[in-house]
Amino acid sequence: MASKRFTVASNANRSLKAPLIVPTLAVNNPTATNSIRALVLKTAQTKLRLKHGSRIFFDNGKELSTEEDWASIPVDKTLLVSTGEDFIGSLVPTMPRDPEANPNCPVRVLAEVAEVEGSAITQLNATAHQLSGMVSAVGQPDLHPGTRFPIGAVFVSKDWIHPPLIGSDIGCGMSWYTTTLSARKLEGDKAKRITNHLVGLEGPWRTTRERKIWLSSSGNTEGDLTTNESLDMLLGTIGAGNHFAELQVVEHADPGVRPATDSVILLIHSGSRGYGREILERFTNGSENSEARERSIPAKSPKAAEYLSEHDRACTWASLNRDLIALRFLAALESREGDWAFEAASETGGSEFSDDDVRAAIKAAKGALAQRRIMNISHNSVERVSSWPRGQPGSNGAEKGDFYIHRKGAAPANTSSDSNVALPLPGSRGTPTLLLRPKSNEANRYGALTGLSVAHGAGRAMSRAKAAVWVAQKYKGKYEELLRGDNGDITGGRKSDKHVRVEALMERMGAQEGEAVKGGTWVLCDEKELVWEEAVEAYKDVWEVGADLERVGAAEVVGWAKGKVSYKVLHESKKGKRKQ
Numbered sequence: 001m002a003s004k005r006f007t008v009a010s011n012a013n014r015s016l017k018a019p020l021i022v023p024t025l026a027v028n029n030p031t032a033t034n035s036i037r038a039l040v041l042k043t044a045q046t047k048l049r050l051k052h053g054s055r056i057f058f059d060n061g062k063e064l065s066t067e068e069d070w071a072s073i074p075v076d077k078t079l080l081v082s083t084g085e086d087f088i089g090s091l092v093p094t095m096p097r098d099p100e101a102n103p104n105c106p107v108r109v110l111a112e113v114a115e116v117e118g119s120a121i122t123q124l125n126a127t128a129h130q131l132s133g134m135v136s137a138v139g140q141p142d143l144h145p146g147t148r149f150p151i152g153a154v155f156v157s158k159d160w161i162h163p164p165l166i167g168s169d170i171g172c173g174m175s176w177y178t179t180t181l182s183a184r185k186l187e188g189d190k191a192k193r194i195t196n197h198l199v200g201l202e203g204p205w206r207t208t209r210e211r212k213i214w215l216s217s218s219g220n221t222e223g224d225l226t227t228n229e230s231l232d233m234l235l236g237t238i239g240a241g242n243h244f245a246e247l248q249v250v251e252h253a254d255p256g257v258r259p260a261t262d263s264v265i266l267l268i269h270s271g272s273r274g275y276g277r278e279i280l281e282r283f284t285n286g287s288e289n290s291e292a293r294e295r296s297i298p299a300k301s302p303k304a305a306e307y308l309s310e311h312d313r314a315c316t317w318a319s320l321n322r323d324l325i326a327l328r329f330l331a332a333l334e335s336r337e338g339d340w341a342f343e344a345a346s347e348t349g350g351s352e353f354s355d356d357d358v359r360a361a362i363k364a365a366k367g368a369l370a371q372r373r374i375m376n377i378s379h380n381s382v383e384r385v386s387s388w389p390r391g392q393p394g395s396n397g398a399e400k401g402d403f404y405i406h407r408k409g410a411a412p413a414n415t416s417s418d419s420n421v422a423l424p425l426p427g428s429r430g431t432p433t434l435l436l437r438p439k440s441n442e443a444n445r446y447g448a449l450t451g452l453s454v455a456h457g458a459g460r461a462m463s464r465a466k467a468a469v470w471v472a473q474k475y476k477g478k479y480e481e482l483l484r485g486d487n488g489d490i491t492g493g494r495k496s497d498k499h500v501r502v503e504a505l506m507e508r509m510g511a512q513e514g515e516a517v518k519g520g521t522w523v524l525c526d527e528k529e530l531v532w533e534e535a536v537e538a539y540k541d542v543w544e545v546g547a548d549l550e551r552v553g554a555a556e557v558v559g560w561a562k563g564k565v566s567y568k569v570l571h572e573s574k575k576g577k578r579k580q
């Protein structure tokens with residue numbers, strides 16, 4: 001058999017391409033080590049710098065998955081390599097329509113100032129009109145393409161539940177905690193000195209005994225939320241992707257708003273780690289690309305009740321995970337006496353403590369964290385409500401029934417009875433986190449237009465694959481500078497021609513362009529590709545997202561905080577080896 005010639009290109013950026021000559025010994029079976037698929041992914045990694053290629057498409061959008069697919073490839077075909085995202089192009093998704101789908105489901109996109117990719121809107125419409133029981137679909141201003149379903153979206157269904165819409169990181173969300181640090185200690189190079197304390201925060205927390213007690217509401221050693229040892233060993237760890245822990249200083253907050261001006265707060269963004277994926281795999285065929293019979297569950301069925309029970313457990317697990325991450329960070333940053341004494345005293349495992357001692361210490365630590373916690377939200381979850389707003393205030397203006405709000409990268413707008421508690425709208429490192437006060441009013445038809453939700457962040461402006469290449473080229477030779485908090489000029493990169501609404505918002509918040517807004521964040525990340533993927537340029541302008549939320553009456557921006565130290569990942573083998 002003669003050799004075959006293909007062109008390998010990036011699905012996210014078609015200008016990145018390279019030729020590939022496939023030797024005759026390569027086989028069509030995609031699982032074989034000497035498969036054509038393996039050669040395509042290797043070419044994408046070495047020639048296109050796509051280190052995490054996982055899906056391959058024809059240029060017409062068909063995905064190559066079976067041996068038959070690979071056997072049928074014509075010579076000189078262009079093969080598109082994806083790092084997980086869906087095919088990017090004009091092709092309308094071929095997701096089959098459920099028998100109970102609502103082709104008239106209203107779809108709204110709240111973005112006007114913030115840019116939204118056409119493929120994200122295509123995904124939004126396809127999901128709204130092809131899944132069962134949909135009554136509303138809302139694209140928040142941070143809307144961007146996902147693997148199959150868009151991120152930054154809210155889908156409301158009646159009498160149906162769709163686990164793939166929530167995805168594998170059930171309960172992913174954010175929590176804010178107060179600290180005893182002063183803003184002065186985070187000025188300039190002082191923040192760099194604080195980073196030297198943030199070591200030893202990776203890897204399993206303590207022993208199985210302590211983890212089970214942490215996961216128990218009653219304090220017993222069995223653990224009400226214990227999953228299995230391999231999953232529970234991830235408890236208290238941040239995870240990869242866009243997850244982080246960040247020390248922030250509130251530069252401005254309107255009177256009465258919590259957190260208040262000049263306070264130093266800890267923002268944790270993490271989820272249920274591997275637990276959510278295990279649940280998704282049990283209730284679907286293992287991915288978001290599920291067939292209709294697996295992706296949609298009648299809400300009154302036993303399977304739905306079982307899923308919702310597991311979903312709620314994962315959300316609680318994720319919340320306890322964020323609390324434990326906060327405990328580890330606060331113990332490293334503050335005095336190791338008082339609230340965090342147990343964490344400091346038992347770093348080696350705490351085998352000298354009895355079960356009663358451990359239960360008492362963990363109960364005290366949880367109580368202290370509850371006092372420090374400003375807010376806790378999940379933006380990857382499904383919420384059941386007994387009515388849905390139809391545009392009028394009060395219960396008389398709502399339709400009764402079993403409605404399910406699927407939030408895929410969207411924060412619930414009804415999170416606290418205290419209207420002075422703000423919600424975070426983080427940008428990416430070196431850009432602010434806005435403080436939001438969600439609103440329910442006539443402008444947003446009392447939540448009907450917003451899906452009772454707000455944006456959960458700035459939202460990606462380019463795919464991870466594109467960022468890994470584009471940002472790496474832009475900052476070639478300047479990788480270390482991107483991690484520094486004294487390079488405000490290099491961590492900005494935003495266009496200067498602000499929309500009039502953005503200019504008005506920033507002026508109202510006292511946030512002027514320059515070092516006061518951009519830069520000033522020390523980044524702790526030992527994975528170079530993650531630095532590229534999470535760069536400022538890879539995300540939308542958070543001020544534009546905030547301006548759009550105000551425009552539609554979804555929320556009011558009531559302040560902003562500036563990140564001083566952003567923690568992503570430090571490999572344990574590198575502890576003590578960072579430059580001081």
